[in-house]
Amino acid sequence: MNLASLIEALRLLVVWDRELAAITFNSLHFAIASTLIAALIGTPIGVLFAFREFPAKRSVVAATHTLMGLPTVVVGLLVFSLLSRSGPLGGLGLMFTPTAVIIGQAVLALPIVVSLVYGGLARLDPELAETLQTLGATRLQRSVKIVREGRIAVVSAILTAFGRVVGEVGTAMMLGGNIRWYTRTITTAIALETQKGAFALSVALGIVLMTVAFGVNFGLNYLIRFRPGNRTI
Amino acid sequence: MNLASLIEALRLLVVWDRELAAITFNSLHFAIASTLIAALIGTPIGVLFAFREFPAKRSVVAATHTLMGLPTVVVGLLVFSLLSRSGPLGGLGLMFTPTAVIIGQAVLALPIVVSLVYGGLARLDPELAETLQTLGATRLQRSVKIVREGRIAVVSAILTAFGRVVGEVGTAMMLGGNIRWYTRTITTAIALETQKGAFALSVALGIVLMTVAFGVNFGLNYLIRFRPGNRTI
Amino acid sequence: MSPAIELHGLRFSYPDSGNADQAQFGDQALLQIESLTAQASEIMVLIGDNGCGKTTLLKLLAGLLIPDGGSVGVHNGPALLVHQRPYLFAESVYANVAWPLRIRRLPRHDVRQRTLAALEQVGLEQLARRWAPSLSGGEKQRAAIARALVLQPQVLLLDEPTSNIDAASIAAVERVLRWQAECGRSVIMSTHNLPSAYRLADRIVPMKEGRLRPVAVNILRGWTLDPGDEHIGRFQVSGGPQIFCPAARGQYTTAVVRMDDIILSAEATVTSAQNRLQGDVRAVELTAGELARVEIDCGCRLVSTVTHRSVDQLRLRTGSRLWVTFKASAVELY
Amino acid sequence: MSPAIELHGLRFSYPDSGNADQAQFGDQALLQIESLTAQASEIMVLIGDNGCGKTTLLKLLAGLLIPDGGSVGVHNGPALLVHQRPYLFAESVYANVAWPLRIRRLPRHDVRQRTLAALEQVGLEQLARRWAPSLSGGEKQRAAIARALVLQPQVLLLDEPTSNIDAASIAAVERVLRWQAECGRSVIMSTHNLPSAYRLADRIVPMKEGRLRPVAVNILRGWTLDPGDEHIGRFQVSGGPQIFCPAARGQYTTAVVRMDDIILSAEATVTSAQNRLQGDVRAVELTAGELARVEIDCGCRLVSTVTHRSVDQLRLRTGSRLWVTFKASAVELY
Amino acid sequence: STPPLFAAGRRQRAEATRLVLATTTSTENSGLLAELLPPFEARHNAVVDVIAVGTGQALQIGRSGDADVLMVHAPQLERAFVADGYGVERVHFMYNDFVVLGPAEDPAGVGGAAEVSEAFARIATARAEFISRGDNSGTHVKEREIWDLAGADTAGAWYREVGQGMGAVITLATERQAYTLADRGTYLSYTGDVEIGVLFEGDALLFNPYGIIAVNPQRHPHVRLELAQALIRHVTSSQGQALIAGYRVRGQQLFFPDGD
Numbered sequence A, B: 001m002n003l004a005s006l007i008e009a010l011r012l013l014v015v016w017d018r019e020l021a022a023i024t025f026n027s028l029h030f031a032i033a034s035t036l037i038a039a040l041i042g043t044p045i046g047v048l049f050a051f052r053e054f055p056a057k058r059s060v061v062a063a064t065h066t067l068m069g070l071p072t073v074v075v076g077l078l079v080f081s082l083l084s085r086s087g088p089l090g091g092l093g094l095m096f097t098p099t100a101v102i103i104g105q106a107v108l109a110l111p112i113v114v115s116l117v118y119g120g121l122a123r124l125d126p127e128l129a130e131t132l133q134t135l136g137a138t139r140l141q142r143s144v145k146i147v148r149e150g151r152i153a154v155v156s157a158i159l160t161a162f163g164r165v166v167g168e169v170g171t172a173m174m175l176g177g178n179i180r181w182y183t184r185t186i187t188t189a190i191a192l193e194t195q196k197g198a199f200a201l202s203v204a205l206g207i208v209l210m211t212v213a214f215g216v217n218f219g220l221n222y223l224i225r226f227r228p229g230n231r232t233i
Numbered sequence C, D: 001m002s003p004a005i006e007l008h009g010l011r012f013s014y015p016d017s018g019n020a021d022q023a024q025f026g027d028q029a030l031l032q033i034e035s036l037t038a039q040a041s042e043i044m045v046l047i048g049d050n051g052c053g054k055t056t057l058l059k060l061l062a063g064l065l066i067p068d069g070g071s072v073g074v075h076n077g078p079a080l081l082v083h084q085r086p087y088l089f090a091e092s093v094y095a096n097v098a099w100p101l102r103i104r105r106l107p108r109h110d111v112r113q114r115t116l117a118a119l120e121q122v123g124l125e126q127l128a129r130r131w132a133p134s135l136s137g138g139e140k141q142r143a144a145i146a147r148a149l150v151l152q153p154q155v156l157l158l159d160e161p162t163s164n165i166d167a168a169s170i171a172a173v174e175r176v177l178r179w180q181a182e183c184g185r186s187v188i189m190s191t192h193n194l195p196s197a198y199r200l201a202d203r204i205v206p207m208k209e210g211r212l213r214p215v216a217v218n219i220l221r222g223w224t225l226d227p228g229d230e231h232i233g234r235f236q237v238s239g240g241p242q243i244f245c246p247a248a249r250g251q252y253t254t255a256v257v258r259m260d261d262i263i264l265s266a267e268a269t270v271t272s273a274q275n276r277l278q279g280d281v282r283a284v285e286l287t288a289g290e291l292a293r294v295e296i297d298c299g300c301r302l303v304s305t306v307t308h309r310s311v312d313q314l315r316l317r318t319g320s321r322l323w324v325t326f327k328a329s330a331v332e333l334y
Numbered sequence E: 001s002t003p004p005l006f007a008a009g010r011r012q013r014a015e016a017t018r019l020v021l022a023t024t025t026s027t028e029n030s031g032l033l034a035e036l037l038p039p040f041e042a043r044h045n046a047v048v049d050v051i052a053v054g055t056g057q058a059l060q061i062g063r064s065g066d067a068d069v070l071m072v073h074a075p076q077l078e079r080a081f082v083a084d085g086y087g088v089e090r091v092h093f094m095y096n097d098f099v100v101l102g103p104a105e106d107p108a109g110v111g112g113a114a115e116v117s118e119a120f121a122r123i124a125t126a127r128a129e130f131i132s133r134g135d136n137s138g139t140h141v142k143e144r145e146i147w148d149l150a151g152a153d154t155a156g157a158w159y160r161e162v163g164q165g166m167g168a169v170i171t172l173a174t175e176r177q178a179y180t181l182a183d184r185g186t187y188l189s190y191t192g193d194v195e196i197g198v199l200f201e202g203d204a205l206l207f208n209p210y211g212i213i214a215v216n217p218q219r220h221p222h223v224r225l226e227l228a229q230a231l232i233r234h235v236t237s238s239q240g241q242a243l244i245a246g247y248r249v250r251g252q253q254l255f256f257p258d259g260d
């Protein structure tokens, strides 16, 4: 890598190349969809972990925490063996489609959401749960309120999952196949361009990726984290 | 992938193949070393973020949080451009050595440790910091105590970083080069074997990876998280 | 009147409190209560040393802890607990107090009205728009009480509601609690503030090391009369006799006669003690340690302890007539 | 004696308290104090309504908040604050209390000795091995006090140290604080417990809406004498006269004479008021609202308020002799 | 050095000289290098660290000086590499060939084509799905060469550029039942389920020569030129050539010695 590739990278960004746009769109599409799925399923589970006792909870929590580190290639392998033509769900023909990537990335994001939501909420005041119970809230209402009180933890969990998923390359590559115009994402493209020795596009894509991540984070942080004193009745 | 590869995978595990052992050792070596470096540098920074005010703190914190999602390939690219023979640190000849991988993975782990430590500690009781101050603790003593009080958050941050690093493939591949007996890790080996269509070894390696992650987590969880009532004087 | 709360054979220990804790009370449960009932319209006050189990008992009554044995029955809907260190949601004071109503989907207008009314009851109407975590200690406590009041619960449990609260607000809180009882609701609270306990309680239940002690006695309701004299006061027991008490300015509603200071005699002997009432023995109960507990009806119920020997000498039986004598200074006003 | 704490022209507001808050006190600072000093060996007690700024002032004195203006000077080392809702570390009670010593690298033996001594002072020696978060409310409060005492700070700040604490432990805590003052240390505390305040305070500083009010007066130290009479008591002011007070059993150490109940006269008129003392005017201070504040030395210092007209009629000047009269019931014992 | 708990590597690194070989994936993945290198390592007390990447990246690594010697199969790119002064000399030492893979039904009728350009033209006409490596690898360069010759327009959804290694492309082609161009070595050593077969082979255009190049020490002084040249001598020596000729996977010869 040298100065020339950096300049070329900036040129690509300024011109906003059509292919760059398509790749960025794919990355966002897959990451947002999968994070959303993981958040919808994972947040309630995290709340459950934090405020309910059940047998073997300790082990289940530790297991979930471990699954946070689920290697992308393992998830790739797993989902591959399900969706492959020779696998049980082969008939759906989902292999190497956007859907396959989204499924894989959701699997990746789920334990992150669950574990971080749990971790954050478990540190809330133990009297919160008692207060909600004594005020006669239903289970759903309690969960909603707990999430609201622990919103920093929840948002940060979801953002972490998004960051992980948008930046991962293993499942996107194994399940999407890095097909141009179709399943190619920023990270698989970077991997490809690096393979080719074409660092300019890699750098441009890297910059886009970081910008996306920064933008999303700053926006959400601003919206949710830094408005504690909402004083309207 | 089919039943045959699964059986072959189990055979490899039972026999505990010499190469499997070397690959596992590499993975652990790189991940532990890099996580340790990131923990030593990142924990104090996280404490600082949580309990000290400084200009533009909001932005710095949000930026760090974003860097958690630093794509492995971007880190790979970055460290590559530094360590390459044609880069500023080329003279050290570190490219395609374990050291290069450890540097890359430490870069990857650092924002994770900082951001999660910060996130966890920021949720501690605001009176903790005041109590430490009024009891006359030095800055170092305060930090140590805060980390102790927030040890769940800190341990979980470090474990998360470890999990991320042990399961990542981008930097290990780009900086280590997947050299047999030398820089080949579980994840790069999986990527290689999958390329060859050799799913058996992939699966075996995947199982080892998950076992490592589970083992480390269970152990640490047990040691630190679940002994709150240490009643000895 | 049916009991609002019934509790029988209750046993409770914290699960992982280890042996270090248990050592304190031997091998027995941390909390062990044979029987306790609270009536509707009654204010019951738990008092006792730190760690005697007041908070634990209240949490059991609120259903927040599950007893190891025995039964806890709350009639007329669940009991609502205001914690010793209340948790306020990270939103405005108004939103905190309105929340229990909002989750019950009450009309917006009702929510507003009842919330503001509750805030006014605890004197926080000025702070409705404030962000709850920034309240001062006592303001937080009062906000939590308002958040409970807004639901108009049939059984209200309060854990040291008046600690951290200033005198004026204590009066306001006491007024509110008395009003709750008058509306037919039960109030059970713990406190270390004895004056407040005497002023409020229909029944004071002392606790010690996880056990109930005999309820406090000789608490007389009424009003102080214009002293007339500089150094002696008079207290009109409602529906009962006037008694002499220390001179005191201001209005008091409660007189407590110290049990040990009451002298029983068969004849009306002349002493310097100002209070001399004739009454009938209603009950004699021999207790451990050579002492007996005698309950006398002399217009108002008074209880005294005497030795077993005195019981024999005075021939104390249910129905016996006798004289009850005590000094004005044996009376405390609240 | 040099002041342990000096404070001048202090102004403070919370940074993002928004306009809703400020509205309360106009555009002025939340806390605004012209001057306040505390001596070594002095116990100063802050009293006032919820939200009047007691906690804020204590945090400013402890250096935990930075004033917007003015100066806060603490001599003899930093002031140590025990919070209103103390934070205990998630470890044993012993470890909590020992921690401040351990970080100062004291020898193991000293740590042990001083820690156990501090625990004993607050009556928690039995619970040394307990895990701090599982303590009851009052136990937590006392553990936090022990953790501060162990350092033997020259200036000790306590925010409502006796709320949540049972009567016996309050007595223990009061004993400890008095001992601190006797050892030449300053104690500054806030409380809503007026009896405790009167018993303890060398100076009571009332606060209102972030401002200091004139300090409370007519607080006399001494001891009660054997009553002899049933309905009148006597209180010996230490180094001063005996005064008549309501009959009361038990030992009291403090008598407070209600300022408004003191009558000043040029002649020794005969009234039913029991207390009649002759004294010299030490100061006359005309205040707003047609009232004057008169300080009289009659063996003990007493302060009374009279109208401006009375000042003229009685020709009150510094040095004038006059009679001070008040009823026994104008005296409160603590 | 690895501790005894985990099996030790081939050789004690400490005493050996390190030579970095950047190579195309086919040589490493097929297992050839594991046969070819040990005798060399033993003789020179060296460790050869093999970095298996696409030809494009291998050349890039050589350009940045992070490898001492390259083993690649894109003659045009190799010649440019040497011409630009990055390599000392390109030495041709073996070859194999490319084959066209596709589903057994052969919907485009590739099997009947006379030459490979016609086969590609038929795929384009039928708009049958074709998986392209799309990664500047030797295979990709060859594929583009054939498309140009066939004069076909590859714009369209049927033509899928995936930008992955040969093995992954074979997997993809299997999953999608699509056509692709692969080198015979990788195809034969691919051990997964392959539900596509060789439909066309044997055209002279499908000749796949492998070259070995020492990185130029004038550009990168740290390069171990002598050892690199010793390796080049080894692979072109009669011993080396015999090892290449003798290497079999499932009874099939993958590479053919062709030392200059």
Ligand SMILES: Nc1ncnc2c1ncn2[C@@H]1O[C@H](COP(=O)(O)OP(=O)(O)OP(=O)(O)O)[C@@H](O)[C@H]1O
Pocket: C014, C016, C017, C021, C030, C048, C049, C050, C051, C052, C053, C054, C055, C056, C057, C084, D133, D134, D135, D136, D137, D138, D139, D164, D166
């Ligand atoms: N979670 C817990 N685990 C173990 N022991 C506990 C726990 N909570 C309280 N205890 C212990 O149980 C006993 C009773 O506690 P409880 O809180 O009911 O006392 P309390 O009467 O409310 O005291 P206070 O007046 O100080 O609030 C105490 O000894 C206390 O230390």
Ligand SMILES: Nc1ncnc2c1ncn2[C@@H]1O[C@H](COP(=O)(O)OP(=O)(O)OP(=O)(O)O)[C@@H](O)[C@H]1O
Pocket: C133, C134, C135, C136, C137, C138, C139, C164, C166, D014, D016, D017, D021, D030, D048, D049, D050, D051, D052, D053, D054, D055, D056, D057, D084
């Ligand atoms: N962090 C904060 N941000 C904004 N306002 C605050 C904050 N903390 C306290 N206040 C407000 O400042 C005022 C003074 O609070 P402070 O806690 O000093 O009162 P206090 O005298 O200690 O009351 P209490 O007796 O209830 O403890 C109150 O109106 C309170 O609501």
Ligand SMILES: [Mg+2]
Pocket: C054, C055, C056, C084, C159, D136, D137, D138
């Ligand atoms: Mg309690």
Ligand SMILES: [Mg+2]
Pocket: C136, C137, C138, D054, D055, D056, D084, D159
């Ligand atoms: Mg306060």
